[in-house]
Amino acid sequence: MNPSWLSLVLIVLAGGATALQAPTNAKLMSAVGSPVNAAFISFAVGTLALGLAAAVMHVRPDGAAVRGLPAWAWVGGLYGCIFVIAAAWSVPRYGAALTITLMVAGQLIISLLLDATGAFGVTRQPISLSKIAGVVLVLAGVALARRG
The missing domain is CATH 1.10.287 (Helix Hairpins)
Incomplete structure (x- = not known):
């Protein structure tokens, strides 16, 4: 496996986005009153962005493939919730x-x-x-x- 430099740079930028996401959601938390509310708004905006991207790119999931997924494949969004809530809560403190x-x-x-x-x-x-x-x-x- 020899990834291209461009793909490596894009991965680093994606990591940078998580660093930007933490204080952004912390600010949102201060306005909406809790890290859970901030995460909810963050995921709502992300869902809209993904819906728009899917529409522009004309992509939709393969129903047969989706039905064949193992149970653990459905919980990835929960990990994101944990990340966003923890980041929104911890950035103002630490x-x-x-x-x-x-x-x-x-x-x-x-x-x-x-x-x-x-x-x-x-x-x-x-x-x-x-x-x-x-x-x-x-x-x-x-x-x-x-x-x-």
């Missing part, structure tokens, strides 16, 4: 940098477990010392960001 650093640490730990086990349809990847070292360095970054 700042964007610590919040996102903690979230990235969580993402890396779970990603290593997914790669190691092949759970959720992920292609199995061996855990190496360099991957573990990378996660340890991110956790060290969490500690440094916390000391701030």
Whole structure:
């Protein structure tokens, strides 16, 4: 697997979008009174944007493929809800940098477990010392960001 530089840059920008999403939803939370309300509005806007994108691109799901999905494939939106609520709640308390650093640490730990086990349809990847070292360095970054 040799991803193109453009795809790597787009993935980094998508990660940057999550960093922007956290303070945006925190501001929204301060106006609407709770992280749950902020998440609801955020998902409503996202749903409208996805509907528009699907209409413009003329795409719709394959019904047979959708019916054949395992149960766990339906809960991805719940993970997004957890992320948005946690980010909206934690950014005003801990700042964007610590919040996102903690979230990235969580993402890396779970990603290593997914790669190691092949759970959720992920292609199995061996855990190496360099991957573990990378996660340890991110956790060290969490500690440094916390000391701030």
